[in-house]
Amino acid sequence: MGIEKRGSSTELHLRTTIEQSPLATAILDPDGRYLLVNAAWNALWSRGEYGFPESSSVFENERLRAMGLAPYIEECRQNAAVTTPILFCEATPETRARWLQAFIYPVRDETGTLLQVGLVFEDFTDRKALEDELAHQAFHDSLTGLPNRxxxxDRLxxxxxxAKRQAERGEACGLALLYxxxxxxxRFNxxxxxxxxxxxxxxVAERVASRLRLGDTFARFGGDEFAMLLEGLEDVVQAAGVAARIKQDLSAPFQVDGHGAVVTTSIGVVVAAPGETGEYYAEELMRRADxxxxxxxxxxxxxxxxxxFGMNHSLERLGLEEDLRRAIERGELRVYYQPQIMMSTGETVGFEALVRWEHPERGLLAPSEFISLAEETGMIIALGQWVLAEACRQVRIFREQIPHEAPLRMSVNLSARQFRYPELVEEVAAILSETGTEPRDVVLEIxxxxMMEKGPDARGILRALKGLxxxxxxxxFGTGYSSITTLKSLPVDILKxxxxxxxxxxxxxxxRALVSATIGFAHALGLDVVVEGVETAGELDxxxxxxxxxxxGYYWYRPCSTEKATELLVS
Structure with missing residues (x-):
């Protein structure tokens, strides 16, 4: 009796739990007839208060059969394991499809005989919509709705x-990428x-997209960069034609916020080689289009x-140029300092600031590997300003570590482009002020x-710098074509x-006689003489x-880090 009571109590407890569950739940007998359904089940299938008729079978339910649920229930009845959850999409009279997540589990006795089948459904529609939205966001540009990189x-x-399969069948297989x-x-921003x-x-996205074929892919990579994938082309002329049409279409002004904006674009076109596939080749095509x-x-x-392929030689240079543009903001540039020695005493009286680039992949790069590139691209202006500011800050720190009357100068190179920069004097003055550096501690080397290239204008620039x-x-000195008369007229203090x-x-x-005469000539003009590149004791003597x-020179020290330079100066 006690056992029966406990069993009845347990059965009642389970029944109550099922009936109150927020998940749509049905208990079936081995033939698929409903033994118990809860309110959530009736609500899910819109069966009202009374739900499914007694002794009706799940296999008679047209909506469940249409969803494809019956085979899974049959599989469960035949002692096979059913992997759940299973995601079903139900077609409803509403415009929005309903997604249901189903769990199917058997209830067996000690001998393995099937007693019941449990079905649990969860409305997965909102979660599925969220997952779809997140997936869309992961692969599409939020501003334009276009595919992202x-x-x-992936589509490339x-x-x-x-294209490879089409080529094997002898079909038109040309594939082009436009960047x-x-x-x-x-300027617009x-x-x-x-x-x-x-x-x-x-x-721009809408206008360009309207000109492409249905099967073409048009993507935004970010900023003002877009890419197009054209398939099934006969030859490169077709791809070039698309590029020409896009430029023509963009020539008509855009009306944005009451403003008429005319847009032009630069496009790179690359055609894939027949039969080439793989992730590496796809990335290579992107690089070539770039x-x-x-x-x-x-x-x-x-x-x-x-x-x-004649352009290929510029690939490495383009990569280096892009890296250099980011080097300052990423903190990859370093200033090294080469000590300058007073010949009469052997003491360190100054340093020449020399930039190095700690490239994340190529290691420490000397100026010869990137300064000419910076000069050609105009990046030398920002780079030079950064080096001057760093050198000024450092000489101020050095000055604090030695007696006030001790000689100390920091020499910094000015490139040709920096010297031609119209705001050079103002920029130098601002750096001196911002870093709190005494101008007498700084030497600018031109x-x-x-100086000769700039001609008469050089005097005005030099005087303005000296005025600071x-x-x-x-x-x-010795590599150009200056004359004694010209040198005499320039307001310089040091001949190097x-x-x-x-x-x-x-x-x-x-x-030896030439060097001796040059030193004597410089002293006669009241100039100090600094010699660089001393490497032997004979040259020193x-x-x-x-x-x-x-x-x-290397006879004493190579360019060194800030820490090493500090040690040399203090010692």
Whole structure:
């Protein structure tokens, strides 16, 4: 009796739990007839208060059969394991499909005989919509709704595989990738604001998309960069034609926020080689299209260029250029300091600041590996300002660690482009002020050839710099074509002899005489003489005997870190 009571109590408890469960639940007998359904089940199937008729079978339910549930229940009845949950989509009279997540489990006795089948349904519609939305966001641009880079690369990989199969069947299999970058888009953002710039990007996306075929892929990579994937082409002429049409379509003004905006674009075009597939090749196509696009910008913008392997040599250079643009903000640049030695005493009286680039992949790069690139691209202005500011900050710190009357100067190079920069004097003055540096502690080095190239204008620039209280040095003397008369007229304080003048002079009487005469000539003009590139004891002895003031070179020290320079100075 007690056992029966406990059993009845347990059965009642289970029944109550099922009836009150928020999940739609049905208990079936082995033949699929309903033994128990709860209120949530009736609500799910809109059966009202009384639910399903007694002894009706789940296999008679047309909606459940239409969903494809019957085979899974049958599988459960036949002692097979059913992997759950199972996701079903039910077609309803409403426009929105309903997604249901189903759990199916058997109830067996000790002998394994099937006693009941349990069905539990959960309305998964809202969660499915959220998952779909998140998946869409992961692969689409939020502003334009276009595919993003990840989805574009996936479709590019699929397109390459299709092209290979088409080629094997002898069908048209040309695949082209177009990389598009709007010209001077930053100007729109700066002048009209980012909100208007976003409207313009949406307008560009809609106009370009309307010109492409249904099977083409048009993506936005971010900013003002877009890409197109064209498939089933006969030849590269078709791809070039699409690029030409896009440029033509964009020539009509856009009306955004009451403003008429005319947009031009630079497009790089690359055609895939037949039969090439794989993730690496897809990325390679992207790189080639990028190279072609940059070539079109350098050729004057508002044009398209088709990639050729003659452009390939610029791949590494383009990568280095992009890396260099980010090097300052990423904190990858370093200033190294080469000590300058007073010849008469052997003490350290100054440093030359020399920039190095700690590239994350290539390691520590010397100036010869990137300064010419910075000069050509104009990045030397920002780079030079950063080096000057770092050197000024450091010489101020050095000054605090030595007696106030001790000699100390920090020499910093000015490149040709920096010297031609119209706001050079103002920028230098601002750096001195911001860093709290005494101008007398800073030497600006300008090469002989740059001074000569600038001609009469050089005097005005040099006088303005001297007016700030700076010391000026003519660098690399002996490599240019300055005359004694010209040198006399320039307001410089130091003549710095290039390594090429002193190299081997301890064994060459003529070279020795030339250096000696140059030093004597500089002293006669009231200039100090600094020699760079001293590497041997013979060169040192010769320069000392000639009255050279200061020298630097590997004989003493190579350019070193801030910490090492501090040690040398203090000791």
């Amino acid at each position: 990840a989805l574009f690369l 990989g699929q397109g390459l595989s299709r 598009m970058d709007l010209d001077d888009f930053k 700066d002048s009209l604001g980012h909100a208007v710039g976003d409207q313009l990007l949406v307008g 190279i072609a696009m940059y070539r079109s910008k350098r050729q004057g913008k508002n044009r398209h260029e088709i990639f050729s 090469t002989e050839s740059v 209280g700076l010391t000026l040095a003519m660098d690399d 002899l290039d390594r090429s003048m002193v190299e081997g002079m301890d064994g060459d009487p003529q070279n 010769a320069l000392r005997s000639m009255g050279c003031d200061i020298a630097q």
